[in-house]
Amino acid sequence: MKLRDTQKQLLRTLPGVDTLLDALSAELPPHTVPRSVLIAAARDALEATRRAIFNDEEPTIDLASVITLAQARIETQMRPNLRPVVNGTGVVVHTNLGRSLLADAALERIMAVGNRYSNLEFNLSTGKRGLRYSAVEELICEITGADAAMVVNNNAGAVLLCLDTLVNGKEAIVSRGELVEIGGAFRIPDVMTKSGGILKEVGTTNRTHLRDYEEAITDETGLFLKVHTSNYSIVGFTAAVSVAELVALGTERNIPVMDDLGSGTFVNFGHYGLTAEPTVQQSVAAGADIVTFSGDKLLGGPQSGIIVGSKKQIEAIRKNPLTRALRIDKLTLAALEATLRLYRDEAEAVAKIPTLRMMTMSRDETEVQAKALIKTLSPLPVTTQTLALASRPGGGSLPLLELPSCCVGITLPGMGASALEKAMRKSHPPIIGRIENETYILDPRTLQEGDDSLIFEALSQIVEART
Ligand SMILES: *Cc1c(COP(=O)(O)O)cnc(C)c1O
Numbered sequence: 001m002k003l004r005d006t007q008k009q010l011l012r013t014l015p016g017v018d019t020l021l022d023a024l025s026a027e028l029p030p031h032t033v034p035r036s037v038l039i040a041a042a043r044d045a046l047e048a049t050r051r052a053i054f055n056d057e058e059p060t061i062d063l064a065s066v067i068t069l070a071q072a073r074i075e076t077q078m079r080p081n082l083r084p085v086v087n088g089t090g091v092v093v094h095t096n097l098g099r100s101l102l103a104d105a106a107l108e109r110i111m112a113v114g115n116r117y118s119n120l121e122f123n124l125s126t127g128k129r130g131l132r133y134s135a136v137e138e139l140i141c142e143i144t145g146a147d148a149a150m151v152v153n154n155n156a157g158a159v160l161l162c163l164d165t166l167v168n169g170k171e172a173i174v175s176r177g178e179l180v181e182i183g184g185a186f187r188i189p190d191v192m193t194k195s196g197g198i199l200k201e202v203g204t205t206n207r208t209h210l211r212d213y214e215e216a217i218t219d220e221t222g223l224f225l226k227v228h229t230s231n232y233s234i235v236g237f238t239a240a241v242s243v244a245e246l247v248a249l250g251t252e253r254n255i256p257v258m259d260d261l262g263s264g265t266f267v268n269f270g271h272y273g274l275t276a277e278p279t280v281q282q283s284v285a286a287g288a289d290i291v292t293f294s295g296d297k298l299l300g301g302p303q304s305g306i307i308v309g310s311k312k313q314i315e316a317i318r319k320n321p322l323t324r325a326l327r328i329d330k331l332t333l334a335a336l337e338a339t340l341r342l343y344r345d346e347a348e349a350v351a352k353i354p355t356l357r358m359m360t361m362s363r364d365e366t367e368v369q370a371k372a373l374i375k376t377l378s379p380l381p382v383t384t385q386t387l388a389l390a391s392r393p394g395g396g397s398l399p400l401l402e403l404p405s406c407c408v409g410i411t412l413p414g415m416g417a418s419a420l421e422k423a424m425r426k427s428h429p430p431i432i433g434r435i436e437n438e439t440y441i442l443d444p445r446t447l448q449e450g451d452d453s454l455i456f457e458a459l460s461q462i463v464e465a466r467t
Contacts, residue, residue, distance in 0.1 A: 003054075010053045010061050017042050023067055024074070037077050045070035079428075086451045088433040090391030090405055090443025092358045093263070093297050095183060097432065100296040101354035101448070103342060106335035113334045120330050133318075135333055139340040143266055146284045146291070146308035150318060151336065155294040156186045157326040158305030159260050160195055162290050163225075165320045166256055166313065167197030170222030175208035175241070176201045177234050178227040182262070188227055197222070207239040214249060223258055224250050226288075228278060230262035230297075233400050247287035256289035256313065263398075264293020264306065266343050267350065272360045275401045280308065289313050295332075298393070300355030301339035302332045358445055359393060359403070366391075367406035369444030374408060376452040380459050383411040389436065391445040409439040412463065420462070427458035 003011075015023070020042040045066050053061065087097050102110075113120075123130035131137075133150045140149035152158050163172065172192060179201065181187040192199040198220070202212040213224060224246045243259050250257045261283060270276030277298065283291045290313050295304030305326075307317060317323065328336070342349045350356045367386065374384045387409045390402035410433075412420055420440045424431040431454065433442045442455065 007053050007056070011050065013061055014046060014049060014053075015063050015066060017046065019063070020046065020066060020070060023063060024070055027067075027071070033074055033078060037074060041070045041073040041077065044073050083429065085430040085432055086448075086454055087446040088431060088442035088451075088455070090389070090403075090407065090434070090441075090445050091394035092355060092391065092403075092446060093394045094446070095394070099303070100300045102302060102335055103300070103339055103352045103354065105342060105352065106302065106338040109334040109338040110331050114331060118330060118334075120333070132327065132330075132333065135337050136340055139337065139344075140306060140308060143340065143343050144280045144284050144291075144308050148311045148314035149306065149308045150314055150323075151295070151307070151328050151333070152305045152323070152326040153328055153332075154303050155260075155262065155264075155292055155297075155305035156182070156191070158292040158307050159188075160191055161317060161320060161322050161326055162258055162292055162307060163192060163195035163197050163223075164322055165317045166258060166290065167192070167195060167222045169196050169198075171198045171200045171218070171220045172223040172225045172258075173200045173202055173213055173216050173221060174225045174227065175203045175212070177203065177205050177208055177238075177240060178225075178229055180227050180229060180231070180262075182231065188225075188260075206234055206237055208241060209239060210241050210245050210249060213241060213246065217253055217255065221253075221255055224255055226257065226259045228259070228261045228263075229399075231399050235400075243283055243286040243288050247289075250289075251287075257287070258290040258292070259283045259288040261291060261293040263297035263299075264291075265298040267298075267346060267356060269359070269398075272350075274359070274403070275398055277398055284308060290317075295336055295339075298355060298359070298398075299339070300353035302335040304328055304332055304336055354448075361403075361445055363404040363406060366444045369447065370406040370408050373442065373444060373447070373452050373455065376456050377410070377459060380456070380463055381413070382459060382463070383413070385409045387436075387439070387441065389441065389443070391443050403445065405443050405445050407441050407443045409441055410459070411439065412459075412466075415462075415466070423462045424458055427461065429454060431455055431458050 021038055024038055024042060048069060049061055049066050085097060087094055093099050121130050121132050136151055137149045152161060179188050189199050200216055202208060202216045226243055246257045261278060261280060264280045265277050266280055268276055268279055280291055280293060290309035292305060292307050295301040295306055342352050350360055370386050377384055387407045389405055389407045391405040393401055417435045417438050417440045421433055421435055424433055433440055
């Protein structure tokens with residue numbers, strides 16, 4: 001390609017890598033950016049500028065503009081990939097945005113054991129090796145009424161581990177209405193196959209009776225499996241068999257019953273004016289041999305899978321070699337223990353566990369927050385309004401439940417809702433909202449302390465960039 005004289009002239013004025021590096025270093029506090037990042041940014045900026053000259057995109061090139069380009073690259077490189085976002089969607093247990101926020105007490109325990117040795121697997125009374133689950137087993141039993149408990153990495157792992165142990169190549173009888181798929185391709189039939197068990201479907205999609213289970217029993221039956229349909233609901237002409245009924249049949253025929261609750265909760269949401277979700281205590285009281293549930297859905301703790309049940313079954317599960325592959329790490333264990341301790345007093349749990357606090361937030365509280373946000377935004381040239389909408393629990397919990405919320409609609413003159421949504425998402429930190437009826441919406445239910453000023457900052461920048 002033949003370059004014109006003006007282009008050659010521009011290329012000659014480009015700074016060298018060393019000049020650029022010196023200029024960049026001079027602007028940064030010492031040792032804040034690794035030299036490798038500086039060099040890569042300087043090279044990238046020079047290369048991009050050269051390309052702009054070749055393509056006739058940039059009429060004037062000076063050191064300042066190349067420095068600005070390099071600085072933008074350094075900023076991108078130095079920004080953590082996993083970083084906080086503002087959740088204005090109103091979805092409380094938002095799987096894509098990190099599910100549950102940890103209680104302060106949980107964070108304190110992570111800090112306490114994170115940079116110290118701990119008795120993770122060390123019995124301080126005997127001075128011998130201990131069990132990692134002992135930090136939480138008694139607490140879980142105390143809260144749920146179960147005889148024994150253990151924890152793994154997540155509930156998907158708990159289900160796999162339990163099926164692998166309990167079914168062990170035999171048949172597990174499941175209702176056709178409960179063959180759940182969870183997001184991320186976790187499907188009960190596939191997990192069953194992976195565990196080496198054989199799934200025996202009974203009943204129909206909308207109605208399954210006790211006799212369906214009874215008639216399916218053979219010498220090969222190893223388990224009755226109940227799965228809580230946590231992310232969908234079968235309504236209308238329906239019938240399902242309760243855990244208690246299955247336990248009665250199972251006891252008579254010597255078949256254990258497993259109940260996968262998914263979004264396990266220790267709190268009866270019925271007491272807070274919400275749809276009652278089956279509690280772990282209810283399943284245990286009904287006599288289920290094994291109950292599995294998530295630590296970071298409605299429970300509001302760290303990602304984990306909790307298994308409670310009879311001593312005999314938990315003992316067998318602990319001996320399964322898969323346990324090692326699914327084991328919970330110490331930071332999670334520390335956070336889980338702290339979260340569980342809050343459940344000893346339900347009022348404390350509801351006040352201090354962010355997921356429960358947001359779930360039980362009244363419409364009036366959201367209105368107070370909405371008005372405060374509108375006040376914060378009032379100096380900006382944007383139009384705001386309160387809107388009566390609904391938040392969702394999310395995360396595969398309470399699929400039909402809508403939590404009445406007072407939301408804030410934000411409009412920027414001359415900017416469409418989707419352009420605003422995108423600009424907010426690209427802010428630092430990213431602000432994630434939703435669009436309803438062509439209006440950009442932020443739901444105060446999921447906003448945290450300090451988010452109002454972050455929203456103000458982001459909107460100011462967007463307004464500024466357009467003028
Ligand atoms: C969410 C869910 C799981 C998987 O739990 P994770 O904690 O996401 O691994 C399993 N079963 C049911 C019924 C669920 O709702």
